[in-house]
Amino acid sequence: xxxxxxxxxxxxxxxxxxxxxxxxxxxxxxxxxxxxxxxxxxxxxxxxxxxxxxxxxxxxxxxxxxxxxxxxxxxxxxxxxxxxxxxxxxxxxxxxxxxxxxxxxxxxxxxxxxxxxxxxxxxxxxxxxxxxxxxxxxxxxxxxxxxxxxxxxxxxxxxxxxxxxxxxxxxxxxxxxxxxxxxxxxxxxxxxxxxxxxxxxxxxxxxxxxxxxxxxxxxxxxxxxxxxxxxxxxxxxxxxxxxxxxxxxxxxxxxxxxxxxxxxxxxxxxxxxxxxxxxxxxxxxxxxxxxxxxxxxxxxxxxxxxxxxxxxxxxxxxxxxxxxxxxxxxxxxxxxxxxxxxxxxxxxxxxxxxxxxxxxxxxxxxxxxxxxxxxxxxxxxxxxxxxxxxxxxxxxxxxxxxxxxxxxxxxxxxxxxxxxxxxxxxxxxxxxxxxxxxxxxxxxxxxxxxxxxxxxxxxxxxxxxxxxxxxxxxxxxxxxxxxxxxxxxxxxxxxxxxxxxxxxxxxxxxxxxxxxxxxxxxxxxxxxxxxxxxxxxxxxxxxxxxxxxxxxxxxxxxxxxxxxxxxxxxxxxxxxxxxxxxxxxxxxxxxxxxxxxxxxxxxxxxxxxxxxxxxxxxxxxxxxxxxxxxxxxxxxxxxxxxxxxxxxxxxxxxxxxxxxxxxxxxxxxxxxxxxxxxxxxxxxxxxxxxxxxxx
Amino acid sequence: xxxxxxxxxxxxxxxxxxxxxxxxxxxxxxxxxxxxxxxxxxxxxxxxxxxxxxxxxxxxxxxxxxxxxxxxxxxxxxxxxxxxxxxxxxxxxxxxxxxxxxxxxxxxxxxxxxxxxxxxxxxxxxxxxxxxxxxxxxxxxxxxxxxxxxxxxxxxxxxxxxxxxxxxxxxxxxxxxxxxxxxxxxxxxxxxxxxxxxxxxxxxxxxxxxxxxxxxxxxxxxxxxxxxxxxxxxxxxxxxxxxxxxxxxxxxxxxxxxxxxxxxxxxxxxxxxxxxxxxxxxxxxxxxxxxxxxx
Numbered sequence: 001x002x003x004x005x006x007x008x009x010x011x012x013x014x015x016x017x018x019x020x021x022x023x024x025x026x027x028x029x030x031x032x033x034x035x036x037x038x039x040x041x042x043x044x045x046x047x048x049x050x051x052x053x054x055x056x057x058x059x060x061x062x063x064x065x066x067x068x069x070x071x072x073x074x075x076x077x078x079x080x081x082x083x084x085x086x087x088x089x090x091x092x093x094x095x096x097x098x099x100x101x102x103x104x105x106x107x108x109x110x111x112x113x114x115x116x117x118x119x120x121x122x123x124x125x126x127x128x129x130x131x132x133x134x135x136x137x138x139x140x141x142x143x144x145x146x147x148x149x150x151x152x153x154x155x156x157x158x159x160x161x162x163x164x165x166x167x168x169x170x171x172x173x174x175x176x177x178x179x180x181x182x183x184x185x186x187x188x189x190x191x192x193x194x195x196x197x198x199x200x201x202x203x204x205x206x207x208x209x210x211x212x213x214x215x216x217x218x219x220x221x222x223x224x225x226x227x228x229x230x231x232x233x234x235x236x237x238x239x240x241x242x243x244x245x246x247x248x249x250x251x252x253x254x255x256x257x258x259x260x261x262x263x264x265x266x267x268x269x270x271x272x273x274x275x276x277x278x279x280x281x282x283x284x285x286x287x288x289x290x291x292x293x294x295x296x297x298x299x300x301x302x303x304x305x306x307x308x309x310x311x312x313x314x315x316x317x318x319x320x321x322x323x324x325x326x327x328x329x330x331x332x333x334x335x336x337x338x339x340x341x342x343x344x345x346x347x348x349x350x351x352x353x354x355x356x357x358x359x360x361x362x363x364x365x366x367x368x369x370x371x372x373x374x375x376x377x378x379x380x381x382x383x384x385x386x387x388x389x390x391x392x393x394x395x396x397x398x399x400x401x402x403x404x405x406x407x408x409x410x411x412x413x414x415x416x417x418x419x420x421x422x423x424x425x426x427x428x429x430x431x432x433x434x435x436x437x438x439x440x441x442x443x444x445x446x447x448x449x450x451x452x453x454x455x456x457x458x459x460x461x462x463x464x465x466x467x468x469x470x471x472x473x474x475x476x477x478x479x480x481x482x483x484x485x486x487x488x489x490x491x492x493x494x495x496x497x498x499x500x501x502x503x504x505x506x507x508x509x510x511x512x513x514x515x516x517x518x519x520x521x522x523x524x525x526x527x528x529x530x531x532x533x534x535x536x537x538x539x540x541x542x543x544x545x546x547x548x549x550x551x552x553x554x555x556x557x558x559x560x561x562x563x564x565x566x567x568x569x570x571x572x573x574x575x576x577x578x579x580x581x582x583x584x585x586x587x588x589x590x591x592x593x594x595x596x597x598x599x600x601x602x603x604x605x606x607x608x609x610x611x612x613x614x615x616x617x618x619x620x621x622x623x624x625x626x627x628x629x630x631x632x633x634x635x636x637x638x639x640x641x642x643x644x645x646x647x648x649x650x651x652x653x654x655x656x657x658x659x660x661x662x663x664x665x666x667x668x669x670x671x672x673x674x675x676x677x678x679x680x681x682x683x684x685x686x687x688x689x690x691x692x693x694x695x
Numbered sequence: 696x697x698x699x700x701x702x703x704x705x706x707x708x709x710x711x712x713x714x715x716x717x718x719x720x721x722x723x724x725x726x727x728x729x730x731x732x733x734x735x736x737x738x739x740x741x742x743x744x745x746x747x748x749x750x751x752x753x754x755x756x757x758x759x760x761x762x763x764x765x766x767x768x769x770x771x772x773x774x775x776x777x778x779x780x781x782x783x784x785x786x787x788x789x790x791x792x793x794x795x796x797x798x799x800x801x802x803x804x805x806x807x808x809x810x811x812x813x814x815x816x817x818x819x820x821x822x823x824x825x826x827x828x829x830x831x832x833x834x835x836x837x838x839x840x841x842x843x844x845x846x847x848x849x850x851x852x853x854x855x856x857x858x859x860x861x862x863x864x865x866x867x868x869x870x871x872x873x874x875x876x877x878x879x880x881x882x883x884x885x886x887x888x889x890x891x892x893x894x895x896x897x898x899x900x901x902x903x904x905x906x907x908x909x910x911x912x913x914x915x916x917x918x919x920x921x922x923x924x925x926x927x928x929x930x931x932x933x934x935x936x937x938x939x940x941x942x943x944x945x946x947x948x949x950x951x952x953x954x955x956x957x958x959x960x961x962x963x964x965x966x967x968x969x970x971x972x973x974x975x976x977x978x979x980x981x982x983x984x985x986x987x988x989x990x
Contacts, residue, residue, distance in 0.1 A: 013784055014822060016807035051805070146809065148820040150836050151778040152847040159820070160836070162781070190788075191798040252804060283828050284806075301828060303802040313802045316827025316862070323764065349945075354953050 002063050004169035006031075006131070007201035009048075009055035009186055010139065011163035017051070017251035019144055019158050021217070024049040026142050028056045034138055039065050040127050048205070048215035050254045052190070055165075055215065057201045065124030072098055074116035077107055091116055128168055135166065136177040153179045163187065167201050189213050189254050192306060212255045212306065221250045224302055227258035228286065235260060237296055239286050249284055253304035260288075261318045265297045267325045270332060273412045274402070278324050281408060285321070331401035335413075338400065340421050344392065346399035355468045356518065359395050362460060365512040367391040369456035372508050376500050379448065383426075386449045390430035393418065394453050397431070411435040437487050444487075444494045451495050455505065458484040462533070463509035466526055467519050471533075486537040489563045493541070498636055501561040506530045534560060542567065547574050550693040557688035568638040573687055576642060583694060588649035588656075589683040590690050595661060596680035599673035609671040614651075614658035621651040622678045629682055641686055652679060696795055697873040698860050698880065702748055705772050705854065708793040709746035712786055714774060717747045722929050723936040726751045727773030727853055728812065731928050734963075735970045736775065737840045737849040741981035743777045748856070752936065754943035757892030760885045763868035764857075767891040768884070772854040779836055779850035787834065787852055791826070794863065802827050810835045814935065814956050815963045816842035819851065831859050841967020842960075895943040904946070908937045908955070915962050924970045931962040 008031060015023060024047045035042055035058065043060040074080065080091035087095075087102040095102045098118040106117045140155070147156035155161065155178040164182035166173040172184040184198045188211020196207045205215055214220040224246065228239045249256070267275065272295055279285040285299040301317050303310070348360035356362070370391040374384045397403045397414035406413075411432040418428035426449050433450030434457050436443055445451040462481050465471070472481050492500065506527055513519055519526065538560045542552045547570050555570045576582050610616045625648045632641035661672045683689060696704070710716050720730040727749035728734060736743040749771045757767035780786060784805070788798060796803075805822035810833060812818070819835035833853040837845050857869045857880075866872055870881030915930035938955050941947050947955060974980075 014805035014807075018807075146820060148836055148838055148848075149846070150848050150850075151781065160779075160781075191803070252806065285828075301802075304804055305799070305802060309800040312800055313827050316801065316829065319862075320828040327764070349948065351952060 003060040004063055004127075005167075005201040006042075006058045006061045007055065007165065007167040007198070007204055008135070009053050009163075009165035009204075010161060011053050011165065011187060012157070012161055013159040014051045015054070015158050015251075016146075017248045020049050020051065020054070020251040021247075023142065023144065023158060024054045024056070024217075027054050030138050030141060031056055031058060034134065035061065038127075038130060038134075039068075039124075040130070047217075049217050049251070050213060050215055050220075051251055052162075052254065053186070053215070055204070057204060061127060063128070064126045065130070067124050068122045070120045070122075072118045072120065073110060074098075074105070074118060077114040077116060080105075080116040094118070128171070128173060131166070131168065131173050132175060135173070135175040135182075139164075139175075139177045151179070155179065165198065167198055170200050187211075189305070192255065214255055217250060220253070220256060221246060224250060224256045224258060227256065227302075228300065231258060231260055231300060235288075235298070237288050237290055237298065239288055239300055241286065242280065245280055245284065245286065249302045252284065253302055255305060257303045257305060257307050257310070258300055259303060259310050259314055260298055260300055261285075261314045261321070262298045263318065263321050263325060267329065268295060268297060270325070270328060271413070271416050273409055273416075274328050274332065274406065275325070277406050277409055278328055279321070281406075282324060283317070283321060285317075327405070328402070331405055335400040335402050335417060336420075340393055340396050340418065340423065343396040343399045347395055350398055353464075353468075356464050357516075359398055361516070362464075363392065363395050365460045365464070365509070365516075366394065366453065366456045368512045369460060369505075369508045370452050373452050373456060373500065373505070376504060377452070377497060378499070379452075383448060386424055386426050386430070387452050389424070390427045390434070390449050390453050391456065393423070393427070394431050394434050394457065437483075437490060439483070440486070444490055448495070451491050451497075454491055455488055455500075456509075458488050459505050459509045460512070462488075463506065463526070463530060464513055464518065466530055466533070467510070467513050467521070469520055471529070481533075482537065485534050486540065489534065489537055489541055492563045493567065496564065498562060498564050502531065502534055502563065503527070503561050531560070538563060538566060542570050545570070547571070548577075550691055551577065551687075554687040554689060554691040557691055558684050558686070562636075565633075565636055565638070568636065569641075569686055572638040572642050577692070581646070584653070585646045585649045586689045586692060586694075588652035589645060589679070591656060592652055592676045592679040593683055593688075593690060596673060596677040599677040600670055603670050603674040603677075605674045605678060606671050609668060610675070611668070612659050614655045615672065615675060618651050618655045618679075619675060621648055622675070622682070625682055626678075629685055633685065638686075645683060645686060648679070648682070696863050697875055698856065699875045701794060701856065701860060701863070702772065704793050705790060706746065708790045709774055712744075714744045714746040714776070717745050719747060719749050720932075722932045723752050724749060724932055725753055725935065725939060726812075727771040728817065728851065729815065729932060729935070730773065731925060733773060733775045733849075733851065734815065734817070734840065735924065735928060735966065737777060737837050737845055737851075738843060738967055739971045739974045739979065740847065741777075741974065741979050742847075743775065743849070743981065746772070746774045749773050752891075752939070754891070754895035754939045757888065757895050757943070759892040760870065760881075760888035763870070764861075766857070766869060766884070767888050767895065770856040772856055774852040775849055777849035778847035783850050787824075787832070794859065796826065796863075805834065808833065814959045816840070816960050816967070821850075826862065829858065829862060831855060831862070841970075842964040843967050843971065895940055899940055899944055901941065901944060901946045904937050904941050904944075908934055908941070911937060912958060912962065916965075919962075919965050919969055922969060922973055924966060924973050927962075927969070928966045931959065931966055934962060935959050 028045055028047045032045055041062045042058045045056055045058040048055040074094040075090050080088055082088055091102055091105065094116060095105055098120065100118050106119060107114050108117050144158040147158065149156055150160040157178065161178040161180060164175060164177060164180045165186045166175045166182035167184050173182055175182040186196050186198060188194050188196060188208060193211030193213060196211055198204060198207060208215045214223060228241060232239055275295055276287050279287045279299050285301050288296045288298040288300060290296050299321065303313055347363060348358050350359045352359045352362050370387050374387045397410060397417060400413060402413045403410050415428050415432035418431050426447055429447050430450035430453050433445035433447055434453035436445050436454060445454050461479065462484055465479055465481060510519065510523055510526060535556060539552055539556060551570055551574045555566055555573060560566050605619060607619060610619060625644050628644035629641055632644060663669050706716055717732045724730055730749055732745050732747065750768050751771050752768045754767060756765050758765045804825045806825050808821065808823040810819050810821065818839045819837040821835040823830040824832040824834055831854065835851045837849045837851060839845065860872050861869065864872055870879065870885055872880040874880050874883055911930045911933040915927050915934065918930065919927035938959060
């Protein structure tokens with residue numbers, strides 16, 4: 001069997017940088033999975049990607065499928081042959097189904113009896129033929145969130161496909177897809193390079209390099225890094241490399257050349273974030289700083305091309321940045337003319353959502369929730385006053401020109417302006433921090449005021465959208481409600497706030513909506529939906545703690561009102577499961593809980609009806625445990641609560657050993673079930689033990 | 696290269712590529728896309744290639760002629776090609792060369808930018824084209840126009856003439872641009888910029904404008920009932936411009952705003968539907984015989 005290397009390249013008009021890595025990973029995965037499914041062996045593979053191409057080279061691919069031998073067992077001989085040794089209809093049927101004649105059937109032993117067997121042999125197809133036939137649907141199966149059509153074609157892809165290169169050893173495979181037929185040709189850099197005739201997949205990387213394309217992503221990224229280091233040495237400044245920006249730039253160029261530009265020093269009086277955002281987000285420049293970490297009036301841009309006429313490119317970029325910074329300064333100066341209270345008043349004119357009114361309306365709801373929360377948390381007078389003020393102004397920067405122009409500076413500008421206008425530092429901080437966390441892994445509010453406003457803001461967003469029936473489904477969560485729910489739990493845990501329950505928070509926000517007649521559904525159904533909306537977020541937090549899944553299911557099953565309590569119970573339960581004694585505890589509780597399901601709802605335990613010693617003991621023990629459970633809940637002592645339940649279990653076991661529950665006499669039986677329901681109620685304060693999985 | 700030479704260069708370049716040089720529309724538009732030569736012609740199966748300058752009015756962007764970059768009315772050079780040609784990127788880059796921009800001397804990039812005009816029910820995917828870090832062209836493959844999926848897909852290229860001119864002439868203010876020797880942009884547009892800004896922000900008669908909006912809307916609906924698509928569409932454009940004037944005057948509250956936009960969008964959708972229906976009734980005249988039978 002001979003082997004060949006396989007090169008597949010999809011030539012595309014500039015792919016958005018954020019989809020390149022995923023696109024090429026998909027291509028490699030689909031190709032190698034397909035080869036494996038086709039039983040075609042290969043050694044290894046490499047991927048290549050630039051803005052204009054997604055490519056994979058698979059090495060030492062065998063040139064055909066192995067032949068397939070298959071053995072199928074049919075009916076036993078005594079059914080397949082009559083007494084004279086002729087094939088029966090059963091045998092004929094089996095042969096026909098296998099695509100054979102009865103003459104081709106064989107007899108063989110299987111587990112002490114003779115059976116009819118069909119042996120089928122199919123010879124493997126040539127890999128080339130399979131590729132020719134299957135690659136179009138394989139390419140077509142690449143999926144992007146924003147597919148598009150172009151020209152008169154039917155294909156959807158991330159951007160229009162402009163060429164296909166498929167090389168099987170030295171042989172092109174004329175695969176047809178997206179209106180293109182694959183050849184052995186590829187293309188160099190858009191401006192600097194030429195068309196390339198490839199003679200082997202091995203030539204790919206070097207041939208492209210000669211035509212000004214660095215196709216290996218890691219190499220291209222390293223090239224930029226090296227250039228940045230060289231510039232740092234040459235100019236004696238520092239270029240902090242933000243990885244996201246570096247990745248993006250890597251996917252904006254096929255051949256990188258880094259160069260330094262400068263801007264007027266007077267712009268350094270603008271807030272640092274404004275300068276950085278302008279350079280980084282709007283222009284994809286690296287900002288530059290001195291040894292002391294202060295911004296310098298320079299930037300680094302990475303050009304897609306060589307070092308020709310870099311002066312011209314530099315001048316052009318400097319002019320653009322200059323214009324942008326002039327704009328920013330204009331907005332900054334205009335914003336200075338606006339007082340914070342004027343800015344707040346303007347929020348009444350900024351729409352939040354058609355049905356939910358303006359940002360001003362929303363601010364009123366945030367003030368209400370935050371005020372009530374501050375009460376629940378028993379914050380002191382001074383802090384409560386700060387919460388009140390911060391809630392009122394937390395969105396004011398949405399009416400500044402700077403945030404209108406740089407939406408990503410929401411909160412950042414708010415803090416800056418609030419400080420300048422003499423707001424209390426904690427209030428100013430809260431204006432920025434109430435937006436945290438903005439994405440998974442983002443930091444959380446450090447100040448109490450920001451944390452309170454953060455809870456109120458997030459809860460209002462979630463509850464208000466739920467109230468008008470906008471609920472995330474599948475991958476659709478346009479208002480980031482899931483992220484906000486996770487943020488609420490993280491803040492409650494991080495602040496160690498045990499006095500506020502999720503339910504209180506939900507009810508507060510529904511109340512503020514109800515007053516404005518914004519509930520389109522009944523409050524009860526909203527509460528239920530909102531509670532279950534938090535469930536998966538709580539689960540994710542426990543999963544991040546690497547708590548086993550059955551423990552998570554067990555604690556979540558009994559409610560998540562106090563996130564802190566849920567986490568602590570999960571930790572204790574996870575630890576206890578490692579102990580030898582645990583199994584007996586859990587068995588006792590589970591047995592009692594399961595039987596208790598048969599109990600009548602309103603039935604109370606009647607001590608008079610408890611005839612056996614074991615059941616009298618159990619009742620007494622339950623009373624003792626109740627007190628302990630109550631105290632542990634008050635003190636949020638999960639370990640203590642577990643111990644209390646554990647101490648109850650010997651009595652439970654004794655009860656089951658000595659007492660028959662399901663007796664004939666109805667009164668006795670009902671009474672015993674009611675007793676078990678008491679146990680069940682206690683156990684459910686901790687977890688649903690029945691969800692645990694024992695090895 | 697002065698502004699006039701730029702326009703001539705682009706016109707002659709795109710004429711050479713098979714585009715019909717149609718002219719700016721005579722009803723106020725906010726962008727070249729809204730000219731019926733793009734908005735309506737992008738719909739349906741008929742091929743269509745056209746180019747034109749579009750003076751685009753954006754009342755809220757008016758700055759009394761005081762801001763060097765923002766103006767009440769800027770100029771777009773608009774190209775529309777349906778179906779989008781296979782080598783459209785190369786053709787486009789050729790147009791930059793025609794403006795004297797040598798790609799080897801500059802950094803030219805295609806940076807993701809997905810364009811959307813919700814008021815007109817239009818959306819597309821593509822890029823902004825960066826020339827040494829400056830956005831000079833919006834490059835869009837339409838996917839939806841007037842709420843209808845388009846097939847075949849048109850490509851729309853929108854050059855910002857003032858921006859490009861600032862770059863080519865190395866000027867800081869649009870008013871200093873040379874339009875033709877001896878005549879600056881300011882000579883032509885400074886007074887109208889001031890007066891339109893003053894009108895839009897301070898002097899417009901809100902009651903009249905509200906009344907006009909309603910009247911235009913009513914007339915658009917009536918005319919569309921009669922299947923007079925182009926006549927109806929003109930009134931949609933008038934609605935849109937009237938809305939923009941009211942918006943600049945801050946006469947429309949945040950809550951009402953969405954409602955007005957939805958009214959314009961509804962009209963735009965009706966036009967799109969009616970246009971396709973009428974073209975079909977006419978037998979899609981721009982389709983060649985062979986293409987018709989394929990369909």
